[in-house]
Amino acid sequence: MRVTVGDVIAVGPGKIALLEALDETGSITAAAKSLDMSYRRAWLLIDELNRALKEPAVATAAGGAKGGGSALTASGHALVALYRQIEQTALQACKPEIRQLMKLLAP
Template identity: 40%
Template structure:
């Protein structure tokens, strides 16, 4: 399967959004926020910069990375402290694989579910005049 480019956001037509959240038991979860954080870590090379790009505190970004790293058999993100060598963070092969699988699932659901999403949308009441 061909990987999607970074920051790909498969969205059905119009203003409908599809948000995928995977729950593994009671403790492990992967959803749009963690996937976006992984995307930003990959592009920024920094957990703190990834958090800033998302309007997230440094502590929250690090907490989410620690949560993801603990949930998987091998870490998704490796980091090095700052200082003279500069520090930074990278996705591991596992992190890239998890993110790629998640993005492909989003695309698959958006494509395969488009007719059902449109059918559900057609059943909504008209909210165009509401705030």
């Protein structure tokens, strides 16, 4: 599922996967690496997502002697949970159609 605002994908599977990876690692760098993504790409996706939301999904701390870090905000956790809930609801509702679609795919 993708939610667009104009030409921008505000929320989609890639951004949700990035948020989940960031939640696990506590770092944009580590989250990007775990998804085989560049730091710059991950940062741009998070920035785009944060700007699309009323409240940011990710809070970041600048690096330094003790290092920086990033964490999901309450809004970020709610976004991930809601997205996954919608995904499961849609999957259940479309089960027969998904079976038909799978029959069209090559083995």
